Amino acid sequence: GAGVSQSPSNKVTEKGKDVELRCDPISGHTALYWYRQSLGQGLEFLIYFQGNSAPDKSGLPSDRFSAERTGGSVSTLTIQRTQQEDSAVYLCASSIGDRHNEQFFGPGTRLTVL
């Protein structure tokens, strides 16, 4: 497919466990973004990768959250020691990295922490 893909689509975990969420951006897109969508809160920026530059981590809510992007393509968002407040839909987006900034979104991963 030509779009952004994310896996898993749903993840249920127990409080205190670590989880990894994966994002496959559109081929050739140099910019990749992670957002979190919580009920009634809209979309909250988490982290942003642009090419080989150091990522912008300014949106990460705590040091339990981290992300990496391997080979300028696939990205993994890791949440350590999950808490119930981490329950949300995690959305990934990619763009070609130009100033028009049109971002293409994946379907998201719904994370539920019990």
Place this chain on the structure above:
Amino acid sequence: AQSVTQLGSHVSVSEGALVLLRCNYSSSVPPYLFWYVQYPNQGLQLLLKYTTGATLVKGINGFEAEFKKSETSFHLTKPSAHMSDAAEYFCAVSPYSGNTPLVFGKGTRLSVIA
């Protein structure tokens, strides 16, 4: 700094009636503005965007929006609502330089009544 305010978390219209979803933004630099739509259990899909040029922007599915700098607004309209328009709509802003995380409003859920 930038912010987006969407007036009305929930808007309900009759089928065939005008749809008006309000978005006001604040930005210290000329903005790029976006409307995204999210159907249940799906990611965000771009409806339309304003970058430069014509201030009345036409998008997919019969939607359009007008950038009014003096009012710092970018309201979304559609002349005649269809049942398939029922979804969550998000307004977002990006600085003129682009290629940065989008700042989203909290979203407006549109219901269409038969």
